[in-house]
Amino acid sequence: MSDVIWLSGLAAHAHHGVFPFEQREGQRFVLDVGYELDTRPAGRADDVAATVSYSDVAGAVHGVLTGPPFRLLEALAERVAATVxxxxxxxxVTVVVHKPQAPLPVSVADVSLTIRRTPITVVPAAPVRSVLALGGNVGDVPATLRSAVATVRQELGEVRVGPLVRTPAMTLPGSGPQPDYWNTVLEARTRLSACEVLALGQRLEARHGRRRDERWGPRTLDVDLVAHGAVRSSDPTLLLPHPGAVDRAFVLVPWAALDPDALLEGRPVGERAAEVGTEVLERVDAWT
Structure with a gap:
């Protein structure tokens, strides 16, 4: 469950706006911020240490509001959400930004923007490392992976690509045999939210004919978001870090080739990869 603590009417003179005179002279802004958490521990203990202090949150939000100016309300709201x-x-968190003195050619009482964000939907304040695992066992998989890597580069910019590894297919008990999988891992730095990166992966799967007829069935392309900055999520839509990554050679081995010191659930990826590396049947370092 999530309860909501609201800070309503947090006001300050600030300098956000598209026009130079707005950033020079400033105007009044008002924020309403509702942040979601389980308040039962604080209700039982009657102790501020068991909750998220609204005084601390108000101070952090006020710092964003009166800090370096943003041109758009959308950017201000995202930064406030990320801060909370x-x-x-x-x-x-729900953030409502009010700009009652917005320069408009007609008279309005207020201009406001409302957004709701969670750890997987918020826009990061700065680029974060996003780790994607790609694999498949139907068709010309290396060619499919090359095409997917090219698309990710177009969408996210600079991308680091791990080696190609071949591993046995993971299957459900009683299911028939499948061809081996070819897999790799990509690292990118992006200001997309985790959900936006997930959506990119799903578009790639659809473009390459991914079908979801059976769990752990053969597939042309499978794209998993393994980690996204420091985001931790138990949302069924997107679990982060990916819970299966901790012991899967087809993720750990190519990831360790890129960044052996990256931490996954408190342990370096290189250490984890060394424990499962014997599951790799073949490795190709120069393949893109």
């Missing part, structure tokens, strides 16, 4: 979600225990 940095508090441990906050599961979601």
């Amino acid at each position: 979600l940095d508090f441990a225990g906050v599961a979601g």
Whole structure:
């Protein structure tokens, strides 16, 4: 469950706006911020240490509002949301930005923007490392993976690509045999939200004919978001870090080739890869 603590009417003179005179002279802005958390521990203990202090949140939000100016309300709202979600225990946040003195050619009482964000939907304040695992066992998989890598580069910019590894297919008990999988891992830095990167992976799967007829069935392309910055999520839509990554050679081995010191659930990826590396049947380092 999530309860909501609201900070309503947090106001300040700030300098956000598209026009130079707005950034020079400033105007009044008002924020309403509702952050979601489980308040039962604080209700039982009657102790501020068991909650997320609204005084601390108000101070952090006021710092964003009166800090370096943004041109758009959308950018200001995203930064406020990211700031609130940095508090441990906050599961979601709603931000309403009011700009009652917005320069318009007609008279209005207010201009406002409302957004709701969670750890997997918020826009990061700065680029974060996003780790994608790609694989398949139907068709010309290396060619499919090359095409997918090219698309990710177009969408995300600079991308680091791990080696290609061949591993036995993971199958359900009682299911028939499948061809081996070819897999790789990509690392990118992006300001897309985790959900936006997930959507990119799903578009790639669809473009390459991915079908979901059976669990762990053969597939032309499978794209998993393994990690996205420091995001931790138990949302069924997107679990982060990916819970299966901790012991899967087809993720750990190519990831370790890129960044052996990256931490996954408190342990370096290189250490984890060394424990399962014997599951790799073949490795190709120069393949893109």
